[in-house]
Amino acid sequence: MRRDKLKSIQLALFFTFSCFLNPLQAQFLEIWEIQGDGESSPYEEQVVTTIQNIVTAVGNDRFFMQTPSSRSDNDPNTSDAIMVFTNANPNVVVGDLVSVSGRINEVDDNTQFNFLGLQLDIVDIDQDLPPVVNFDENFPSSTASLLHSLEAIEGMVVNFNATCVAPSSGGDLAGLVTTEDRPFREPGIQFPGQNNLPVWDGNPEIFWIDPDGLTQPNNRFIGAGMIVAGEGPIVQDDDRYLVLPVAYNIGGQGYLTEVREKELGEITVGCFNVLLLNPNSSNFQTKLRKLSKYIVESMNAPDIIGLQELANSNALNSLRNFILQNYGVNYTPYFEQGTGNVNTGYLVKSFMFSDVTVVPLGADETISIGGSLHDRPPLLLSANVVSDPPTPIRVLNMHMRSLLDIEGENSFFVRTKRHEQAISVANMVQDRQDENLILIGDFNAFQFTDGYVDVMNQITGTESLGAIFTQQDIVNPPLNNHMLDLPEEEQYSFVFNGSAQILDHCLSVQGLQGMEVIEVQYARGNADQPSDFSSNNQLVNRSSDHDGFVAYISIDQPITAMPSIELEESLIVHFQNPLTLGQNILLEWKGKQNLSFEILDMQGQQIQRGPISQGQQSIVLNKLYTNGSYFLRIGAGKDFKSWKMVITN
Numbered sequence: 001m002r003r004d005k006l007k008s009i010q011l012a013l014f015f016t017f018s019c020f021l022n023p024l025q026a027q028f029l030e031i032w033e034i035q036g037d038g039e040s041s042p043y044e045e046q047v048v049t050t051i052q053n054i055v056t057a058v059g060n061d062r063f064f065m066q067t068p069s070s071r072s073d074n075d076p077n078t079s080d081a082i083m084v085f086t087n088a089n090p091n092v093v094v095g096d097l098v099s100v101s102g103r104i105n106e107v108d109d110n111t112q113f114n115f116l117g118l119q120l121d122i123v124d125i126d127q128d129l130p131p132v133v134n135f136d137e138n139f140p141s142s143t144a145s146l147l148h149s150l151e152a153i154e155g156m157v158v159n160f161n162a163t164c165v166a167p168s169s170g171g172d173l174a175g176l177v178t179t180e181d182r183p184f185r186e187p188g189i190q191f192p193g194q195n196n197l198p199v200w201d202g203n204p205e206i207f208w209i210d211p212d213g214l215t216q217p218n219n220r221f222i223g224a225g226m227i228v229a230g231e232g233p234i235v236q237d238d239d240r241y242l243v244l245p246v247a248y249n250i251g252g253q254g255y256l257t258e259v260r261e262k263e264l265g266e267i268t269v270g271c272f273n274v275l276l277l278n279p280n281s282s283n284f285q286t287k288l289r290k291l292s293k294y295i296v297e298s299m300n301a302p303d304i305i306g307l308q309e310l311a312n313s314n315a316l317n318s319l320r321n322f323i324l325q326n327y328g329v330n331y332t333p334y335f336e337q338g339t340g341n342v343n344t345g346y347l348v349k350s351f352m353f354s355d356v357t358v359v360p361l362g363a364d365e366t367i368s369i370g371g372s373l374h375d376r377p378p379l380l381l382s383a384n385v386v387s388d389p390p391t392p393i394r395v396l397n398m399h400m401r402s403l404l405d406i407e408g409e410n411s412f413f414v415r416t417k418r419h420e421q422a423i424s425v426a427n428m429v430q431d432r433q434d435e436n437l438i439l440i441g442d443f444n445a446f447q448f449t450d451g452y453v454d455v456m457n458q459i460t461g462t463e464s465l466g467a468i469f470t471q472q473d474i475v476n477p478p479l480n481n482h483m484l485d486l487p488e489e490e491q492y493s494f495v496f497n498g499s500a501q502i503l504d505h506c507l508s509v510q511g512l513q514g515m516e517v518i519e520v521q522y523a524r525g526n527a528d529q530p531s532d533f534s535s536n537n538q539l540v541n542r543s544s545d546h547d548g549f550v551a552y553i554s555i556d557q558p559i560t561a562m563p564s565i566e567l568e569e570s571l572i573v574h575f576q577n578p579l580t581l582g583q584n585i586l587l588e589w590k591g592k593q594n595l596s597f598e599i600l601d602m603q604g605q606q607i608q609r610g611p612i613s614q615g616q617q618s619i620v621l622n623k624l625y626t627n628g629s630y631f632l633r634i635g636a637g638k639d640f641k642s643w644k645m646v647i648t649n
Contacts, residue, residue, distance in 0.1 A: 026047045026048055026049040026101050027043070027046065027047070027048045027049065028048075028049050028050070028051065029043070029048050029049070029050055030050060030067055030071060030073070031050055031053060031065070031066065031067045031079070031080055031081060031082050031155075032067060032072065032073045032075065032078040032079060032080050033078075034048055034050060034082060034104060034111065035078050035079040035080075035082060035111055035154065035155070036078065037075070037077040037078050037147075037152075038147065039109065039147060039151060040106045040109070040111065041104050041106065041111045043104045044104055044105065044106050044111075045103065045104065045105070046103070046104055047101070047102065047103050047104075048101070048102075048104055049099065049100070049101040050082075050099065050100055050101075051099035051123075052068070052097055052098075052099060052123055052124075053065040053066060053067055053068070053097070053098060053099070053100070054066055054067075054068055054095065054096070054097055054098075054127045054128075054129060054130060055092050055093065055094055055095060055096040055097075055098055056081065056094060056129055056130065056156075056157050056233065057094065057157060057214060057232060057233045057244070057246050058090060058092060058093060058094055058214070058215070059090075059213070059214035059215055059244065060089060060214075060215065061085065061086055061087050061088060061089070061090070062083055062084060062085045062086055062090065062112075062214075063083075063084050063086065063090045063092050064081055064082070064083050064084070064155055064157070064233040065081065065082060065084060065098055065100070066080050066081035066082075066130045066155070066156060066157075067080040067081070067130070068127075068130065069130050069131070072130075076152055077147070077152050078152060079151075079152055079153050079154045079155055079156055080130065080156060081153075081154070081155030081156040081157070081233065082111060082112065082113065082154075082155045083110065083111075083112040083113070083155050083233070083235060084100055084102075084112065084113040084118070084120075085107075085112050085113060085114065085115050086115050086118065086120075087115040088115075090120075091120075092120070092122060093125075094129070094246075095125060095126050095127050095128075095129065096122050096123075096124070096125050096127070097122070097123045097124035097125070097127050098120060098121060098122055098123060099120075099121040099123055100113055100118070100119070100120055100121075101118070101119040102114055102115075102116075102117060102118040102119065103116070103117065108236065108237050108238050109236045109237075109238055109239075110154065110235045110236040110237065111154060111155070111236075129157075130156075130157075132156075132157045132158060132159045132231060133153050133156050133157065133158045133159070134158070134159050134160075135158055135159065135160040135161075135162065135178045135207075136178055137178055137179050137180060139178075140178070140204060140205050140206075140207055140241070141204060141205065142179060142183075142201070142203070142204060142205040143201065143204070144191035144192075144199075144201035144202055144204055145204075146192070148204055148241065149204065150207065150234060150236075150241040151236070153234060154234065154235065154236055154241075155233055155234070155235065156233065156234065157231060157232060157233050157234075157246075158231065158232070158233070158234050158243060159230075159231045160176070160178055160207075160228075160229065160230060160231075160243070161178065161227070161228075161229045162176035162177055162178045162207075162227070162228050162229070163176065163177055163178075163182075163225070163226075163227060163228075164176055164222050164223060164224050164225065164226045164227075164228055164254075165177050165182055165183060165206065165224055165495070165498050165500070166206070166208075166224065166495055166497070166498035167222060167223045167224050167254065167495070167528055167529055167530045167531070168219070168220050168221060168222045168223075168530035168531065168532065169530070169531045170531055170532075171218070171220040171531075171532050172210060172220075173208045173209065173210055173240075173242065174208065174209055174211075174222040174228070174530075175206050175207070175208050175497070175498035176206070176207055176208065176209055176228055177205050177206055177207075177498075178205070179205050182489065182500055183203035183205060183206055183498060183499050183500070184203075184488075184491070184492065184499060184500050184501065185200070185446055185496070185499045185500070185501035186200045186201070186448075187200060187446070187448040187449050187450075187451070187465050188200040188449065188450070188451045188465070189450070189451030189452065190202045193451065194451075195468065197449075197451045197465075197466050197467065197468065198448075198449060198451055198465045198466060199451075200451075203498060203499050206497075206498035206499070207234070207240075207241045207242070207243060208237075208240050208241065208242045208243065208498075209222075209228060209230065209242070209243045209245060209248065210242055210243070210244055210245075211245065211248065213232075213242070213243075213244030213245070214232065214244045214245065214246060215246075216245050216246065216247065216248060219250060220530060220532040221530045221532060221533070222250060222530060223253070223254020223255070223528055223529050223530055224254055224255055224495065224527075224528035224529075225252060225253065225254050225255045225528060226250055226251065226252045226253065226254055227250070227251045227252045228248060228249075228250050229248065229249055229250075229251075230243065230245040230247055230248030230249070231245060231246055231247050231248070232244045232245035232246045232247070232248075233246075254528050254529055254530075254541075255524045255525075255528040255529075256524055256525050256528075256529070256540075256541065257298075257523065257524040257525070258297065258298045258299075258300065258523055259298070259299055259300050259521040259522075259523050259549075259550045260300070260521065260552075261300055262300070262303075262552060263552075265554055265555055265558075265559060266518075266552050266553060266554055266555070267303045267304075267352060267385055267393075267553050267555060267559070268300070268302040268303050268304070268550050268551065268552055268553070269302060269303065269304045269305075269306070269395060269438060269440060269506075269550070269551045269553060270295070270299050270302030270304065270305040270306070270440075270548060270549065270550045270551070271305070271306045271308075271397075271440040271441060271442075271504055271506065271548060271549050271550075271551075272291075272294075272295065272299065272305060272306075272307055272308070272544070272546070272548030272549075273307075273308040273309050273399075273442045273504065273544055273545075273546040273548075274287075274291055274307055274308065274309050274310065274319075274543075274544055275287075275309055275543075275544040275545050275546070276309050276311065276341075276342070277291065277309060277310055277311060277315045277316075277319065278311035278312075278315060278341065279311065279312070279314045279315055279318060280311070283534075283535065284318075285537075286534075286535060286537040287534075287543070288318060288319060288322040288604075289322070289326075289537045290534070290537060290539070290540060290542075290543035291319060291543045291544070292319065292322045292323045292326060292327065293540045293543070294523065294525060294526075294540045294543040294544075294548070295323065295347075295548075296323060296327045296329060297540060298523035298524075298525050298540055298548075299523045299548050299550050300550065301323075301327070301329045302550050303348070303349045303352045303353075304346060304347070304348050304349070304353075304381065304395060305331075305346065305347045305348075306344065306345075306346055306379070306381075306395060306397035306440045306441060307319075307344065307345050307346065307347065307397075308342075308344050308376075308397070308399040308441060308442045309342050309343075309399070309442075310335065310342075310343045310344065310345050311341040311342070311343070312335075312337065312341065312343065313333070313335040313337070313345075316333045316335045316345045316347070317333055317335075317605075317606065318604060318605070319333075319347070320332075320333045320347055321600060321604040321605060321606055322604050323347075324598065324600075324604075324633065324640075325600055325604045325631060325633075328633075328635070328639075328640040328642075329349075330349065330350070330351075330596070330635070330636070330640065331347035331348060331349060331350075332347070332348050332349075332350045332356070333345060333346070333347055334346040334347075334348060334356070334358040334379075334381065336358065336359075336360045336377070336379055338360075338363075338374075338375055338376040338377060339372055339375045339376075340375055340376075342375070342376060342399070343376050344376050344378075344379045344397045344398075344399050344441070345379070345397075346358060346379070346381055346395075346397065348381070348383070351386070351561050351636055352385065352386055352559075352561045353383040353384060353385060353386060353393075354383065354384045354386055354390060355382070355383055355384050356381065356382070356383040357381070357382045357383070358379060358380065358381045358382075359379075359380050359382075360374075360377035360378070360379055360380070361374075361377055361378045361379075361380050361396070361428050362374045362377050362378060362424050362425075362428065363377040365424055367416065367417050367420055368416065368420060369412075369413065369416055371417075373417070373420055373421060373424060374421065374424070375401075376399045378396050378397065378398050378425060378428060378441075379396070379397040380394065380395070380396050380397075381393075381394065381395040381396075381397070382394050385515075385555055385559065385561075386559065386560055386561035387514075387555050387557040387558060387559045387560060387561075388557055388558050388560045389557060391436070391514045391515055391555050391556070391557055392435070392436050392513075392514075393436050393438070393515065393553075394432065394435045394436055394437045394438065395437075395438050395439075395440060396425075396428070396429075396437060396438070396439045396440070396441075397440055397441050398425065398439060398440070398441030398442065398443055399441055399442045399444075400418065400421050400422075400425075400441075400442070400443050400444045400445065400455065401414065401417045401418050401421055401444060402444045403444055403445075403450070406418075406450070406452055411452075415452045415453050415468065415469060416469075418444075418445075418452075418453045418455055419453045419455075419458075419469040421455075422445075422453065422454075422455040422456075422458035422459055423458060423472055423474065425439075425459050426458055426459050426461070426472070426474040426475050427474060429459065429461075429474075429475050429479065429509070430474055430475050430476070432509070433477070433509050433511065434511060435509070436509075436512050436513055436514070436515060437508065437509045438506065438507070438508045438517065438551065438553075439459075439479070439505070439506070439507040439508070440504075440505070440506050440507075440551070441504065441505070442503055442504050442546065443455060443456060443459075443503060443504070443505050444503055445503065445505075446501055446502060446503070447481060447483060447484060447491070447502050447505070448464075448465060449464050449465050449466060449467045450467070451466075451467055451468065452467055452468050452469065453467050453468070453469045454466075454467040454469075454471055456481070456505065457471060458471050458472065458474070459475065459479070459507070460475060460478050460479040460480075460481055460507060461473075461474065461475025461476055461477070461478035461479060462478045462479075462481075477509075477510050477511075478510070479507045479508060479509060479510070480507060480508050480509075480510060480517070481505060481506075481507055482505075482506045482507070482508065482517050482519075482520045482551065483502050483505050483506060483520060483549075485519075485520065486520065486522075490522060492522075492527065492547075493522060493527060493546050493547045493548075493549065494527050494545065494546050494547070495527045495528065500527075503546065504546055504547070504548070504549060506520050506549060506551045514555065514556045514557060515553050515554060515555050515556065516553065516554050517551055517552070517553050518552050518553070518554050519551070519552045520549055520550070520551045520552070521549060521550055521552075522547045522548070522549045523547060523548050523549070523550065524547055525540050525541055525542070525543070525547065526541075526542055526543060526544045526545055526546055526547050526548075527545065527546060527547045528547075529541040529542040530542065531545075570589065570590040570591040571587070571588070571589050571590075571591070571595070571634065571635075571641060572587070572588035572589075573585060573586070573587060573588075573632070573634065573641075573643065574586040574587075574588075575632075575643075575645060577645050577646055578645070578646035578647065578648045579621075579645055579646065579647050579648070580647075580648050580649070581621055581623065581625060581647065581648070581649050582621075583621075584618040584619060584620055584621075585618060585619040585621070585632065586617065586618050587612065587616055587617055587618055587619065588617075589612060589614065589615070589616060591614070593614070593636060594611055594612065594613055594614065594636075595611070595612040595634055595635055595636050596609065596610065596611055596612060596634070596635070596636065597609065597610060597611075597612055597619055597632065597633065597634045598632075598633045599621075599630050599631065599632050599633075600630065600631045600633070601628065601629075601630055601631075602628070602629055602630070602631075607622075607624055607625065607630065608621065608622050608624065612634065621647070625647045625649070626649075627647065627648050627649060628646070628647065629644060629645070629646050630644070630645055630646075630647055631643070631644055631645075632644075632645055
């Protein structure tokens with residue numbers, strides 16, 4: 001019986017070199033005095049004693065205790081609870097009445113008792129628990145202040161019914177809100193801001209859950225849009241407030257949507273950050289499968305796709321080949337190496353376009369304080385849509401300097417580079433105002449100022465709310481930002497610290513000739529999905545951390561590209577199996593279109609390719625083959641026939 005254990009138990013936890021504390025030297029305080037009304041305890045690093053408080057939650061190496069309601073100071077600015085870190089099984093249960101003596105520490109900004117020299121007395125058991133704090137649409141507060149609204153309840157048990165807005169990351173935390181509206185990034189520098197510039201409140205209504213932070217089972221698959229209900233003490237973890245649940249449950253589904261199919265008279269231009277696609281990574285084959293599935297099924301295989309974060313040309317070629325081998329969609333890859341292993345490229349359906357060229361812009365430009373301005377130069381694709389007559393199109397694929405360290409020790413360099421990159425791109429745009437120019441990419445910038453640099457308004461030539469780096473007047477007339485035509489709740493491609501935000505944009509010049517950008521849609525399946533889905537090669541979920549988008553462009557002239565062919569009736573292929581080098585693959589092609597052929601190895605690498613003209617009677621193998629199995633594909637566009645064959649020398 002625990003009643004038999006009601007005696008003074010002084011525990012010297014847990015190292016033999018720990019020094020016992022003399023309770024007579026400790027100050028006797030209530031918990032709310034220890035917590036104080038500021039960000040940290042006024043008794044930090046001091047030895048204190050607090051008596052007869054109620055255990056409210058217990059973990060494997062810690063417990064939480066709270067002042068009985070009858071002794072509370074009832075001050076909304078001070079917490080009645082505190083965490084006791086024991087570093088081992090604390091040997092208490094919920095409802096125990098305990099007295100504790102020990103040293104107060106601030107660990108990751110959370111006030112707690114240190115385990116070294118900790119003394120614990122169990123005074124009584126089966127106490128009535130203090131009331132929990134109920135979260136609702138008004139609490140946690142969505143108003144920024146110098147003291148976070150949750151600081152005043154640090155360590156206290158809260159109850160919530162919330163919506164996930166930041167999916168599980170690294171198999172751990174998920175971000176939640178009890179408000180009706182999803183929190184978005186807003187203009188300006190995070191509160192308290194500076195220099196009379198726009199101030200963003202930082203969305204203080206977001207709190208986090210660590211499912212297995214105490215003794216509950218983990219859940220690594222909480223997606224944005226799911227409903228999470230639970231109860232547990234709340235702690236501070238640096239700039240986050242985190243619930244360690246004693247109970248929780250999850251319902252609903254995360255956001256997962258595909259874009260629509262294109263209609264007659266439309267072409268599609270997609271944009272997708274593929275998150276460091278590198279052939280040398282251990283998960284390369286999994287990423288190829290997931291990215292291909294996302295591009296074809298979620299993005300509906302756009303006619304042009306601008307890609308970011310490609311390690312090298314091999315990464316792009318492998319992606320192209322995987323799509324072809326598994327989905328029969330035939331893209332031509334275009335790649336230009338930048339200064340590192342984060343590069344941009346294109347996949348293009350060649351039958352839809354003629355006269356395709358791809359060139360980098362600004363590769364030789366330098367930053368004013370030294371170094372290359374564009375590590376991954378903007379990549380300009382020029383082509384003609386196969387229409388009658390042909391319709392010219394220009395696409396500029398961007399991947400600009402990230403926001404990383406914009407407030408750190410390297411902040412001046414980061415801000416300067418972002419500002420000068422934006423000016424450089426603005427000049428590129430202004431020089432091409434009379435072309436059918438569409439800009440896509442990961443701009444690493446919001447649709448408004450971040451308070452330090454206003455990248456997007458510098459590029460679009462639209463009015464800024466202000467930034468430390470002053471906007472220059474370059475682009476006139478201003479560009480269209482088609483992301484602003486989306487419903488407000490759809491204006492995001494990335495989620496950072498719980499706040500949804502646009503980093504991936506689609507812009508166009510006002511004077512498009514013979515075409516019009518009529519709609520943009522994001523394919524949902526990455527930004528809102530738990531990061532641990534990235535290892536599941538059967539699901540499209542979390543193929544990247546960005547949501548890709550597709551722009552739908554209407555073409556005034558009739559599109560004459562003809563991907564559709566009757567292969568079953570018009571193409572006959574003869575070859576011996578196994579086939580020896582020196583023997584030909586024989587063809588009977590009765591159609592009027594030209595075809596193409598490819599031979600791929602079992603890893604999807606292209607060994608040989610070429611055209612097939614009307615009336616052509618054979619394919620001659622080159623000398624690059626080793627003994628083994630291969631795939632032969634013949635066709636055009638999405639219409640392909642495939643054969644497996646064995647080649648011997």
